[in-house]
Amino acid sequence: EAQVTQNPRYLITVTGKKLTVTCSQNMNHEYMSWYRQDPGLGLRQIYYSMNVEVTDKGDVPEGYKVSRKEKRNFPLILESPSPNQTSLYFCASSLLGGLAGDSYNEQFFGPGTRLTVL
Amino acid sequence: AQKVTQAQTEISVVEKEDVTLDCVYETRDTTYYLFWYKQPPSGELVFLIRRNSFDEQNEISGRYSWNFQKSTSSFNFTITASQVVDSAVYFCALSEARYNFNKFYFGSGTKLNVKP
Numbered sequence: 001e002a003q004v005t006q007n008p009r010y011l012i013t014v015t016g017k018k019l020t021v022t023c024s025q026n027m028n029h030e031y032m033s034w035y036r037q038d039p040g041l042g043l044r045q046i047y048y049s050m051n052v053e054v055t056d057k058g059d060v061p062e063g064y065k066v067s068r069k070e071k072r073n074f075p076l077i078l079e080s081p082s083p084n085q086t087s088l089y090f091c092a093s094s095l096l097g098g099l100a101g102d103s104y105n106e107q108f109f110g111p112g113t114r115l116t117v118l
Numbered sequence: 119a120q121k122v123t124q125a126q127t128e129i130s131v132v133e134k135e136d137v138t139l140d141c142v143y144e145t146r147d148t149t150y151y152l153f154w155y156k157q158p159p160s161g162e163l164v165f166l167i168r169r170n171s172f173d174e175q176n177e178i179s180g181r182y183s184w185n186f187q188k189s190t191s192s193f194n195f196t197i198t199a200s201q202v203v204d205s206a207v208y209f210c211a212l213s214e215a216r217y218n219f220n221k222f223y224f225g226s227g228t229k230l231n232v233k234p
Contacts, residue, residue, distance in 0.1 A: 031220065033222070035222075035224075040127075040226055041226055042122075042124075042209055042224040042225050042226040042227045043163075043209065043211075043222075043224040044224070045221060045222050045223075045224075048220055048221065050218075050220060056220065058221060058222075059221070059223070088161075090163065092163075106165050106168065107165065107222075108165075109162065109163040111161065111162055112161055112162070
């Protein structure tokens with residue numbers, strides 16, 4: 001089954017304790033992206049990756065790191081989490097970035113990871 | 119400034135009513151894409167439609183229709199004869215040519231409650 005998976009789905013942690021949220025897709029997609037969803041703010045893009053070893057900042061990258069060493073995986077790293085990073089996080093992927101045209105612009109989203117930083 | 123504005127935070131309707139969700143966007147690009155996504159209570163995000171800036175034709179898909187008007191920078195979404203299963207948060211989003219369509223801007227969402 002074609003899907004985007006995220007782990008963990010729920011995480012409660014404390015300020016300053018490094019954590020990684022994994023994201024994996026099995027569709028051979030080149031483009032992957034991370035978003036956070038907060039009440040009243042909708043989804044905001046954190047980082048995206050156009051391909052292996054190619055990443056770029058979204059709208060709210062501060063406090064986050066990403067890496068793309070393999071096409072299927074795009075982990076989100078919080079080196080020193082703070083309470084304002086408490087949020088619902090979504091990973092997404094699409095076949096190619098938007099340049100390829102209409103068919104490749106659809107993003108498939110993972111189920112979300114609810115993170116609480118105390 | 120918000121690139122995508124969904125001014126309606128929450129809307130409640132009774133089943134079978136028609137409802138329109140508003141989306142206003144802001145961009146300096148002439149080439150861009152607009153999207154609508156649905157987030158039902160279960161939490162997943164479901165893609166509904168994509169429209170590029172050169173295609174102003176309205177689109178209809180079953181009970182759903184979309185009205186794209188460049189003159190008013192709006193991309194509104196209408197559900198005809200709403201059903202309880204339409205209850206969800208709906209997001210409008212924008213992707214611009216200047217970022218090779220790799221950056222996405224979402225609105226804050228409109229929560230639609232459809233009551234039986």
